[in-house]
Amino acid sequence: MIWKSLRELPVWLRFFILGRLIKSTGSLAWLFMAVYLVHERGLDPTTAGLIVGANGVGIIVGGLSGGAIGDRFGIRRIMILSHLGSALGCLLIPFVPVVALGPLIAGNGLIGGMAFPLGMALVAGSIAPEQRRAGVALSRAAMNAGVVIGPPLGALAAGYDFRIVFLIEAITSIATATIVWRFVPPPLVKAHATSKGPSLWRAVAADRTIWMLLLAVLAVDAAYRQIFTGLPLMLTDSGTQLIGYGALISASSALIVLAETPIAIKLAGRPALKIISLGYVFIGLGFLALAVWPKYGGAVVCIALITIGEMLYKPTSAAYAADRAPDGMQGRYQSLYSSASIAGMVISPPLGGYVYQHAPTLLWPICAALALMGAGALASTSLTLRARSELEAESSTG
Template structure:
């Protein structure tokens, strides 16, 4: 009993209060995340759209997400984390309802685009705020705890959404909008701005320097990691677009899909909190390579699935890969992001997910229609193997860059009279966030 209590204290103790409000917001939001999980089924079974049309709508969701993460990253650095989060959540709640009432294909497509824009604009702000408030030594377990909350909500949402879909698909959109609104209220009342105050004399509008885009584009180590995440996301997001269609072709109901995909969240809920101790001290490149192999195997086996239990087995396998990938990914991005460009770096990384969100359903649908179901899933396995090799090759350069950014600059000693600095560099300034304030 004492061992379990010590483990629980080590896993959850000592984290800032603001983190726990953000954690609660993630849990509430994901408890109602009904729409994206069942959108492909809704479009093909309820609205009688073709698989290609459904892929187009999901692709536009991803395009909107790309726009949202780009804008959200810039606003996070210039406008602030808190106002960006509030605006994104309120806009997403409104567009969720609009999408639920949309009927023509063009209206559904526009609604999906705008919903993706608002929903994903929150991602860079949330990521930057997490890095702001959690000390570096605690980030692995903090990101693992947040991921655990996301998947606890997802597991419950997948089952509830499957039951709600049997009653009325509109209920999916109403509940999703409601939980998004509640999350916005938690942020409004409990979460203060965490961005550092602009230093005296610094450029008005934020702490990020001019030429931020050029800095990111010149960062080959970071962009290489973004590209690898893009290919990983192309595989992973097939569980939202092509997996429900494949299970439908096997004669399985939406409720069965909900139960099968809920296994993903259930396994993470029961296992994710043990992952930080399992991978602590191990090479992140090796962990990421192993996760790519496991995810590839899981999705590859889907080619041979035809029953609910077999689909469930494949979900459990690729979920293990996901559990290994997530905390290593999150901590590595945090360490590769210069403090003064944290929002933009988070936005650029999130952009890889949105590009994948736009292209994964389209590419998956095309491969499935042109080459068949087997080619689609075995292709995922091949991509997973290639990603494993790429992580092993590029890993040392990433760790060197992370070490460089952690190491403070050595001050230069000069005999000349000191000249007052206009502003302290955000890269070497103390990393303490502003205290959380309640409006």
């Protein structure tokens, strides 16, 4: 069944997934940017941190604005321009004076930040609704595979000449743009905003389900991101070498590459909100395991449970956001969803760092509570939708 479902996906999606893999493998500049700025450009760590932070702000602004621009001028067209603009910025970084690095890197983050929600909107808007979860899961699998492959290659390149890192990212961006231009069709729904339909905010405000999903994603992703902030701090403080932490993250990424798409296909017919809620429950249980057993063994259990939860909720929620999008708003709905997730990523490190510094034993219970509250909120929404649909069915037959 799984292989049959994969074969039924459109041929162009295979090329798009290849592009995702290439781009993810080559997305190295952000990973080594702080080291480059300090060791190659002579900046102090504080200034380098501000510039890297400017790149993050640019990514957030790009993610928020990219959907509206894509809906107005064409999702596929803007995605191609985003990758080409990002490639140009990467080629310029090694050659511009230090004073221009901040604006250039922030602008590059903005332009490149448009591509992620547009890519999700392109997949979700160009394939049949029943195939969306599998398509999103395949796209995520390709990106996770790139995360496994890319950093070691980037480290080798940086050890030889840092300019190679930027060249690799530029080449992979151009390759991805070429694949999208040559093989990927425009979305089935023409995404051109007009003044006739409802505004984005009116559409979202009228859809309780989508804003409940966005709030849940913000809270749960803020908790989930603590595996990248609080967890390595806890492990190193308890005497674990960083290689042990790295092995956990690598194993998680490898499992996602292997298992997420088959799981998405198996569960494609199940109600989305129930699958997302179940994923949140696994996230909460993972953090509870860490609260009870704050050692490396607990971290192994935590990452295993959280990986299962991630495979359940992430592809399903992105596809569900596409399912709820009105005609012509695919890009903006994906921008909203991505921005909620990114906002969780932004607030998680400072808040988690503060809690870990002043009350470390509270961090994991708080994360568990956020995930379980998100699960409860979406489960309640699912029950409300089911009751409403049953009432409508009774009234129509009666």
